[in-house]
Amino acid sequence: MFIFNKTQPNKHKHTVTMEDSVYSLILKGCKLSQDLQSNLPTIGNQPNLLLRACDDIIRTFATARERINGQVGAQAQLPSLPGPFFYPPMMFPEQQLQNIDPSFQEWLKSSVTQAMEDVIQTQLLADQRSSLTIRDHAEGSSSTRLRGSGGDVQAMDVVSDSAVRSTTSPPLRHRRSENARTVMVPAPRFGNVEIPPEDGYTWRKYGQKEILNSKYPRSYYRCTHQKLYQCPAKKQVQRLDNDPSTFEVTYNGEHTCHMSSTAPSIPVSASEITQEMSSQTITMQQPSPTTSLGTWLSMEVGAGGSGIRSMVGGYSGGSGDAGAGPSTIRCDSKDGDQYLQVANMADAMFNSGSSSSNSMEFIFPASMDQEKWQPEDKKD
DNA sequence: CGCATTTGACCTTC
């Protein structure tokens, strides 16, 4: 469970604007999801009803997303690091929270999935990273501590290349870009711990090499869009000998794929989303009340509440590709944070294209076989 | 069939 700031300066002054309708839409979508969840036992074997319910939900989020995109499009500046999922924490206007039905608040708190937890984890890393001064390779090292769930603390160091090499490996004999940046990334606590947490971009592995005096091989990745958009970004991933739960990730080259107007990293329109969704055969697992819960929206609601702060990011177990067609909307503007966060949540819910995961698995993870849809009495 | 991963061979640098 992540601990978020309990108080937040009221820098997101709430006025009755388009934000309201966006938040209303998001909340409405959540409410519809709640309704669907509670009705599943009764309509789970009625495809037509299910379809209609899903359509309603999709339409609602798609509309919200479209409006958000309209806002974000004008504001977004796209640095190459950190990745697309690296957004600051979400802030909901207080008024919105106060209008939420208490039972719905409870549902929001409890309707977290493991995948969402992973998503949040990566966002946590991302937030931390984005707040760091990432020094380049020629400089010294910097490090920081991450807030962890349940009070535990994870460390993620952003260090210079030379610093890493001096402690973890022999001096490099070979070419190394001056722009290389090395990040120490803790392995995900959930999902496939063999792979480093998702950083929001989609990577294609093009090589693996045993490294002298290293227990673990080094993996070489390049941007999935290298060919299509001549994106030169690359990264190397290697587990530390003395700490297998930590990955040393060295980034080389800047992402240029998000600069392209045709690049898939640009958020798609709501209509496209709707089309995508409607053309997919989606099977869902009936939500289990015992699913790892409670963190995808870690919020404080109620009297004097300071708002919902939600971390949305993206590690998808190996899915690694959390991060579907990675959305690259990013914005330094504080005023844009709300839109970005909501857009990000919508992305996590609806975007597909991550090299390693179906984004719907964020929402309904684990074995999503048709059988799970069968009412209890129809199962063998 | 298209895309991603694996892996041995090859290239580059020291």
Add this chain to the structure above:
DNA sequence: GAAGGTCAAATGCG
């Protein structure tokens, strides 16, 4: 020549 980095054919998966 050794070691890191990349290529590309083979393979697997959805």
